[in-house]
Amino acid sequence: MDRRQFMFVTAGAFTASAMFPKLSIAANPSGISLHGLSAFGDLKYADGFSHFEYNSPDAPVGGASPRRTKELSVLKVWTFWLKYQ
Numbered sequence: 001m002d003r004r005q006f007m008f009v010t011a012g013a014f015t016a017s018a019m020f021p022k023l024s025i026a027a028n029p030s031g032i033s034l035h036g037l038s039a040f041g042d043l044k045y046a047d048g049f050s051h052f053e054y055n056s057p058d059a060p061v062g063g064a065s066p067r068r069t070k071e072l073s074v075l076k077v078w079t080f081w082l083k084y085q
Contacts, residue, residue: 001009028034035047044053051057 036043036045038044
């Protein structure tokens with residue numbers, strides 16, 4: 001399958017999922033409102049947890065990001081992809 005066929009199939013799949021939204025939503029046969037999903041047993045965090053185990057709620061808030069978001073634009077990613085494909 002070449003790129004053109006892959007893009008066509010992918011676009012078709014996205015279009016089909018938009019046309020049939022009921023098929024893309026998982027069924028909940030219990031009728032109970034769920035807050036999470038676990039494939040390996042019980043959920044680690046209960047409903048309404050305040051923070052993840054690896055985060056500190058006492059950590060300082062705010063500050064500046066060391067990376068500038070304008071540096072990595074779509075055009076730069078596209079030119080990189082074209083160069084190294």
